[in-house]
Amino acid sequence: MYKITKKRVLNSSTVMLEFDAPLIARRALPGQFVVLRVDEPGERVPFTIADSDERTGAVSVIFQIAGHSTRKLAALSEGESVLDLVGPLGRASELDGFRSAAVIGGGLGIAIAYPQARALYERGARTDVIVGFRTRELTILEEELSAVSSELTVMTDDGSNGNKGFVTTALQRKLEAGAKYDAVIAIGPLPMMRAVCELTRGYGVHTIVSMNSVMIDGTGMCGCCRVTVGGERKFACVDGPDFDGHLVDFGEAAYRSRMFLEEERISSETHVCNLTGGVR
Amino acid sequence: MAGKNMSLEKTPMPEQEPGVRSRNFDEVALGYTDGQAMAEAARCLGCKSSPCVAGCPVNVRIPEFIARVADGDFPAAAEIVTSSNALPAICGRVCPQEKQCESLCVRGKKGESVAIGRLERFVADKLLDAAADGAAAPAAGGTAPIGRGADRPRVAVVGAGPSGLTCAGELAKLGYAVTVFEALHTPGGVLVYGIPEFRLPKAIVRREIANLTSLGVEIITNVVVGRTIPLDELLGTAGYSAAYIASGAGLPKFQHIPGENLNGVYSANEFLTRINLMRAYEFPQYDTPLRVGDTVAVVGGGNVAMDAARCAKRVGAKNVYIVYRRGEAELPARLEEIHHAREEGVVFKFLTAPTRLEGDGDGFVRSMECQEMELGEPDASGRRRPVIKPGGVFTLDVSTVVVAIGNTPNPLIVSTTPGLAAESWGGVIADEETGATNRPGVYAGGDAVTGAATVILAMGAGKKAAAAIDVYLTQKG
Numbered sequence A: 001m002y003k004i005t006k007k008r009v010l011n012s013s014t015v016m017l018e019f020d021a022p023l024i025a026r027r028a029l030p031g032q033f034v035v036l037r038v039d040e041p042g043e044r045v046p047f048t049i050a051d052s053d054e055r056t057g058a059v060s061v062i063f064q065i066a067g068h069s070t071r072k073l074a075a076l077s078e079g080e081s082v083l084d085l086v087g088p089l090g091r092a093s094e095l096d097g098f099r100s101a102a103v104i105g106g107g108l109g110i111a112i113a114y115p116q117a118r119a120l121y122e123r124g125a126r127t128d129v130i131v132g133f134r135t136r137e138l139t140i141l142e143e144e145l146s147a148v149s150s151e152l153t154v155m156t157d158d159g160s161n162g163n164k165g166f167v168t169t170a171l172q173r174k175l176e177a178g179a180k181y182d183a184v185i186a187i188g189p190l191p192m193m194r195a196v197c198e199l200t201r202g203y204g205v206h207t208i209v210s211m212n213s214v215m216i217d218g219t220g221m222c223g224c225c226r227v228t229v230g231g232e233r234k235f236a237c238v239d240g241p242d243f244d245g246h247l248v249d250f251g252e253a254a255y256r257s258r259m260f261l262e263e264e265r266i267s268s269e270t271h272v273c274n275l276t277g278g279v280r
Numbered sequence B: 001m002a003g004k005n006m007s008l009e010k011t012p013m014p015e016q017e018p019g020v021r022s023r024n025f026d027e028v029a030l031g032y033t034d035g036q037a038m039a040e041a042a043r044c045l046g047c048k049s050s051p052c053v054a055g056c057p058v059n060v061r062i063p064e065f066i067a068r069v070a071d072g073d074f075p076a077a078a079e080i081v082t083s084s085n086a087l088p089a090i091c092g093r094v095c096p097q098e099k100q101c102e103s104l105c106v107r108g109k110k111g112e113s114v115a116i117g118r119l120e121r122f123v124a125d126k127l128l129d130a131a132a133d134g135a136a137a138p139a140a141g142g143t144a145p146i147g148r149g150a151d152r153p154r155v156a157v158v159g160a161g162p163s164g165l166t167c168a169g170e171l172a173k174l175g176y177a178v179t180v181f182e183a184l185h186t187p188g189g190v191l192v193y194g195i196p197e198f199r200l201p202k203a204i205v206r207r208e209i210a211n212l213t214s215l216g217v218e219i220i221t222n223v224v225v226g227r228t229i230p231l232d233e234l235l236g237t238a239g240y241s242a243a244y245i246a247s248g249a250g251l252p253k254f255q256h257i258p259g260e261n262l263n264g265v266y267s268a269n270e271f272l273t274r275i276n277l278m279r280a281y282e283f284p285q286y287d288t289p290l291r292v293g294d295t296v297a298v299v300g301g302g303n304v305a306m307d308a309a310r311c312a313k314r315v316g317a318k319n320v321y322i323v324y325r326r327g328e329a330e331l332p333a334r335l336e337e338i339h340h341a342r343e344e345g346v347v348f349k350f351l352t353a354p355t356r357l358e359g360d361g362d363g364f365v366r367s368m369e370c371q372e373m374e375l376g377e378p379d380a381s382g383r384r385r386p387v388i389k390p391g392g393v394f395t396l397d398v399s400t401v402v403v404a405i406g407n408t409p410n411p412l413i414v415s416t417t418p419g420l421a422a423e424s425w426g427g428v429i430a431d432e433e434t435g436a437t438n439r440p441g442v443y444a445g446g447d448a449v450t451g452a453a454t455v456i457l458a459m460g461a462g463k464k465a466a467a468a469i470d471v472y473l474t475q476k477g
Helices: A068-074 A109-122 A142-146 A167-176 A190-203 A250-257 A261-276 B034-041 B062-071 B074-084 B088-094 B116-130 B162-173 B202-214 B231-235 B268-277 B303-314 B335-343 B412-416 B455-476
Strands: A002-011 A014-020 A033-037 A045-053 A058-064 A084-089 A100-106 A126-133 A151-156 A183-187 A207-210 A226-229 A232-235 A242-244 B154-158 B177-181 B218-221 B242-245 B265-267 B295-299 B319-323 B347-349 B352-359 B365-378 B384-397 B400-403 B442-444
Touching: A002 A058, A014 A068, A033 A058, A045 A084, A045 A109, A058 A068, A068 A261, A100 A109, A100 A167, A100 A190, A109 A126, A109 A142, A109 A183, A126 A167, A142 A151, A151 A167, A167 A190, A183 A190, A190 A207, A190 A250, A226 A242, A226 A250, B034 B062, B034 B116, B062 B074, B062 B116, B074 B088, B074 B116, B088 B116, B088 B202, B088 B455, B116 B202, B154 B162, B154 B231, B162 B177, B162 B202, B162 B242, B162 B455, B202 B218, B231 B242, B242 B455, B265 B268, B268 B303, B268 B400, B295 B303, B295 B384, B303 B319, B303 B335, B303 B400, B319 B352, B352 B384, B365 B400, B442 B455
Parallel strands: A100 A126, A100 A183, A126 A151, A183 A207, B154 B177, B154 B242, B177 B218, B242 B442, B265 B400, B295 B319, B295 B400, B319 B347
Antiparallel strands: A002 A014, A014 A058, A033 A045, A033 A084, A045 A058, A207 A242, A226 A232, B352 B365, B365 B384
16 A cells, blocks of 8 residues: 555646655656556556655656546545555656757646656756646646746646747747757647647757556556557557657557547446436 | 276366356366366376376376375375475466376376366365465555565565466475565466466465465565666665566567557457456456457467457457467467367467458557468478468458467566676576576576466476575575
């Protein structure tokens, strides 16, 4: 059992949980993930490590309440536990040698991009952070990100914070203004990562994306997380999750992410009915 | 002693009817009654030369235990079996006996061999029934400190599959403090994620593992050696004096044909793990989903392919095909599994090689283009090589494809353990007799060394390595 030591509700649909997991905290590096199982009937779900602290043994994840598993997880309180937590899994992000980088986070990707931004900033790299939200009320982690960025740009789709547009709008502005990056690191929903890659391709900027594929074991065993990179089959869990974004087959990744959409709907509906008698 | 039973055939073992069992996950073979077991045991001639024993990778003293069964002294029979086999209830169910002990049985020269596997299962089940449950449950890693002070030399075992568990059991019996590290949330390895409930009930696996923990073996789940903790740290600051790598053959192979990344195309590992480990057949009560359409094609002809095909039937597929590029005689699966699959309505498409998978435009597999094959000259494996039959191309409509063409060793340990020698295909290089690797104190065995093989061979390797580790630690002092 892995105890929840801290819980923060970041916005209406986004939650941060911190776990007591000293073995994982000891070795966790930016870009790595954990696999978590809430309870005995639970599925194994991968979550990128949002933060970890070797001294306190804390490992945190940030997630959006999207389906049955995340709803169950979000319902837990501080002091309660999840059944299984394993990690750190995957390869750490390769950030060495970057003197200047843009870290792009879309939606929940912001939480995932935070460790990368911090690592780059702490190494003395110029770190421009660009994050995007649908609307101002959904903005999360602004303070934390600000502390680890050379320049933080917050975009909203509806312009409610005075900065209307997508993350690509802001990135394009910077690139057009002559910003030189050794790398762009884009983390978030597939369409956003794809759009960033299409933009940076034209500028010839090396772009790293983090693939959040469907997984079971997270150690290379099931092959469910396969992704085509430069025409080769890769497993996101052991070969990634970071890949060269200009080589990723995003079309395939998009349909693979919808593999169990129907089952997720059934699962959500069944359990909402069981829990609430049909009231949502 | 009762008189010999000179029947030419094995005493049949009761089974669930095919029409019933192909819709449930309960065990297919129901086991012998006392009377059936004693009757079958009376078929053993008790040969002095005991050829069967040499055919067993862990050298169970077969005629001795069978003689006790014939006498009705089941506890004595169990004691003989467990003295050489740590997991007999499992071996009695999943060993390819017809290629091992039973293939050498003198009775098999005229008629059927003695049903050694069935008798082993009978004896082991008797023992499990008699043993009280409630041995220590495995601890989960991450919160418990790894490496506690112990006055005995400590050995780390990587992987709680058949090889690691056997090695751990043997070492515990020799007085060592043994910790088994398991990456998944449940110990058992392929016994829990791969082999289905209807062939090997998970309750049996749990009870066999409980027997090991009652010997003092410590099992820590949720620890991926190489990621959570490197092997060198276990052998260094964590204070283990030796290690046994039994991390299995976890990495699924694909055919590398177009369309293999379509939705609805599973590796056998994924398909079986969803069903067996994660209980997707009880979705949505269990959360892990599995989508299986009306028509399932399983590619491959081994035991894993049979397991996948029979699972597909049970989760509701109407048509299940085994698509295999060689002929029936070349099928590597156990005869019993082939027979059971056929009884349950699985259709075999021999001399058929998939060449392309087509999608439905929405990312889901819709059809499989196949090439008819014919058999040519024998290849390195001694089986006749399949060659393309000119013109024989046809299309199968499928909604699910399971690729069961084998696994290679998981590269995690090798890639995170500097200086550990491995083959180009990923297998750890280890001495066949001792399991010794090129690193002193580091031993390896089972599928991590050989690539995908059988439970019993992995167990045999674990047993040999335990003996070698004992010698190593004794000499080291």
